[in-house]
Structure formats: structure tokens, C-alpha cells
Amino acid sequence: MWLLAKIHAFLDASLRRLKLLEDRQVGWLTLDRKSGNLKREQQTLWKKLKLLLLFNPLTEWIDRTHALRIWTHRKNLEAVRRQDEGKPQSHAQIKSFIDFYHIDMCSFEPSDPESYPTFKDFFIRRFAPGARPIFAPEDPTKAIVSADSRAVVYPTVEKLRALWIKGNRFTIANLIKDDERSLRWINGSVASLRLSPQDYHRYHSPVKGKVKWYKHIPGDYLQVDPMALHSSVNILTENARSCVCIESEEFGDVLFVAIGATDVGTVEIHDEMRKEGHAVEKGDEIGLFQFGGSSIIIAFEPGRIDFDEDLERLSNEETMVDVEVGMSLGKASRPDIPPTDEAS
Structure with missing residues (x-):
């Protein structure tokens, strides 16, 4: 019984971790204030691996001037600028982005992803009236x-x-x-x-x-x-x-x-x-x-x-x-x- 319980606990933990990986929940542990539940932030696996590579005691000891990290981040920035999220063809990225991050578009205006001409327009989307009420607005x-x-x-x-x-x-x-x-x-x-x-x-x-x-x-x-x-x-x-x-x-x-x-x-x-x-x-x-x-x-x-x-x-x-x-x-x-x- 003891051995079976240990095996069950190991399999259960492994399956939970696989589910987290599948949902890209590999970021920093946070507490959802509305639900009170702990969860991990969604990140791409490549981003998580890159963070682990760049920010760890060994890299900090080797890269005393932080040149590697600064160079990597500047390359990222150059790549995004070349991509230009404001081009009309960037509209095709919107749906996959919504699906990857499970974004509830009902909270936004417009709520139809097709209403955004480019990814840049979508990225700076506005909330629909009442979607984010202000706490104690008169106080x-x-x-x-x-x-x-x-x-x-x-x-x-x-x-x-x-x-x-x-x-x-x-x-x-x-x-x-x-x-x-x-x-x-x-x-x-x-x-x-x-x-x-x-x-x-x-x-x-x-x-x-x-x-x-x-x-x-x-x-x-x-x-x-x-x-x-x-x-x-x-x-x-x-x-x-x-x-x-x-x-x-x-x-x-x-x-x-x-x-x-x-x-x-x-x-x-x-x-x-x-x-x-x-x-x-x-x-x-x-x-x-x-x-x-x-x-x-x-x-x-x-x-x-x-x-x-x-x-x-x-x-x-x-x-x-x-x-x-x-x-x-x-x-x-x-x-x-x-x-x-x-x-x-």
C-alpha cells in the first residue's frame, strides 16, 4: 500500500506538471486576487528557457559586465522592429495570440478580433464600458x-x-x-x-x-x-x-x-x-x-x-x-x- 501510494503521488505530480507545460503555465507563481487561487503565469517555453539561461548565479558570475544579456535583449528588440506589428499582414497573428493566452474578448470593445486591422491595433485594445469598474470612484x-x-x-x-x-x-x-x-x-x-x-x-x-x-x-x-x-x-x-x-x-x-x-x-x-x-x-x-x-x-x-x-x-x-x-x-x-x- 505504501509503495502504491508513492507511485500514485509521483504519477499525479508528473501529470500535473505535463498539464502546466501544455498550458504554457511555466512563469512566476502568482495569486489570482479574484479567485484566491495560486497559478503560474503563461509564458512560451522558449522564453522560460532563455530566462533560466540568462539569469542564474553561474551566468552572473561569468558575465560580470552583463554584456551577454544586454546583447540578447537588443537582438530581440531589433527582431521585433523588423517584424513591424503595424503591417496589415500582422492581422493574421491576432487569433493565434488570443488562443494561446486564452483572452476573453467579451471584455473588450470591439470584441470581434476581425475588427482590428493590425496586431498593433489589437495590442492596444480598450476595455468595454464597465469591464473594469473603479473601486470607490467618489472617494x-x-x-x-x-x-x-x-x-x-x-x-x-x-x-x-x-x-x-x-x-x-x-x-x-x-x-x-x-x-x-x-x-x-x-x-x-x-x-x-x-x-x-x-x-x-x-x-x-x-x-x-x-x-x-x-x-x-x-x-x-x-x-x-x-x-x-x-x-x-x-x-x-x-x-x-x-x-x-x-x-x-x-x-x-x-x-x-x-x-x-x-x-x-x-x-x-x-x-x-x-x-x-x-x-x-x-x-x-x-x-x-x-x-x-x-x-x-x-x-x-x-x-x-x-x-x-x-x-x-x-x-x-x-x-x-x-x-x-x-x-x-x-x-x-x-x-x-x-x-x-x-x-x-
Whole structure:
């Protein structure tokens, strides 16, 4: 009986792994916030193998300058640019992409894949009205998730660096390339949102406020998978990114940074979001990513937000949470303190 039980357990585990491989569920372990179930992110097997090759202790020891990884990612980017997802013939890729990632088109408008002339048009598709309701829309003391993504949140930048982003150059100053402006977030609270190719790739304001400043920083388009972020490669401070500071009465100055990654051709911030003084409502669309994976960093001044308990608890366990745009992110901890004018 003991031997039969062991054989059954081995076969059961093997079949489960084969099923995961068949469904391409080989990515980082995440918890689906809506269902409460643990699952692995869908990735192509080639991408998974490439990540294992590029980001492991042996490669890090051999490739001290990270030249191999940077060269590989730049080759990927060149290949995507040559492919040009905006050509009419790219329309043929849409159906296979939907099938591979099991995308529910009922949530989008238009819902018919044939309505998108090119893959690029499909990639920046919009949700149908009501598909992503905004949490507590009339309460400005409640912040929301900015994008369909996998999220981790930490009360301080130091904890983010200790548990999640291991690149030794990651600081807010390096992220926005501005020592003076970075002072207000020097050890503030941070939410890190990572988007995958199958996700909705438009992003929205987490809070109500007004635009204080905008800045674009050119750079690379390196991989933002957790395996890469856990390595010594300084990815988030090297990739191309666009920064918007939103001045909020309830949360103080909120830093929103959209970061390009592998195969992303554009990190776009809408024109009105670049204008100082532009009024922003919670949930307003800030901009979009073109094709590929990508990442968002949202930083709050110290002591200005209490992240939702489930997000913070799971983040401390280094478990990403599968979230949707409009879900609750946290609440203002000192909503009665007015924003300051210093270091603008």
C-alpha cells in the first residue's frame, strides 16, 4: 500500500506538471486576487528557457559586465522592429495570440478580433464600458491599481530592494534621474506592477490630483520578469521610461513611472498628462505601452498610504498578485495633510 501510494503521488505530480507545460503555465507563481487561487503565469517555453539561461548565479558570475544579456535583449528588440506589428499582414497573428493566452474578448470593445486591422491595433485594445469598474470612484482617499498586471507592494524602498528588485543601482533618484525631486520619495512606499504580453496595455491614474511635472528618459528595453529583477542587472534604471508626478491632496506627491521592457516599441504618455496643472481623476487613462512586456512603478511619500493587507502580506512572501485595473490598492493614511510646494 505504501509503495502504491508513492507511485500514485509521483504519477499525479508528473501529470500535473505535463498539464502546466501544455498550458504554457511555466512563469512566476502568482495569486489570482479574484479567485484566491495560486497559478503560474503563461509564458512560451522558449522564453522560460532563455530566462533560466540568462539569469542564474553561474551566468552572473561569468558575465560580470552583463554584456551577454544586454546583447540578447537588443537582438530581440531589433527582431521585433523588423517584424513591424503595424503591417496589415500582422492581422493574421491576432487569433493565434488570443488562443494561446486564452483572452476573453467579451471584455473588450470591439470584441470581434476581425475588427482590428493590425496586431498593433489589437495590442492596444480598450476595455468595454464597465469591464473594469473603479473601486470607490467618489472617494479620493482610496487609491486604485493602475493596470491589469502582477503586483507587489512594499512600505519602503529599502524593503522593495531587499525582497524584490535586487539591482544595486535601484533608487528613486536613479529611476527618475533627478536627485532633488527624488527626495520626497527617498524611503517612501512603492507599488511595482508588471504587465505581460497578453495583458491590457493601457494604464490609468491611481489617484485624483493634478499633473505637477512630466519627464521622459530614453534607455534600453531589457526583460522585467521577476527572474531578471532578482538578478544584479540594473534593469529598471536602464530601461526607457516616462515619469509623471501627480499632486494629490490626499496622498501628497505620487510618482508614476511607466517603464518599457522587452519588445516594447513605445512608452506613451498622453499629451494632456504632460501638461503641468492638468486635472486628473482617479482611473483616468495616463498612456499606453506598445507590443511586449512592461512595468510600472508607483511611489508614494513616506507614511502617505496604507497598502491593502492582502497585497502587502503576499508581497512579503515574494508572491505576486494578479490584479486588474480599478481594483483597490490602498487608502490614504494622512489625507488631511496638504501637499507641499517644495522640490517641484
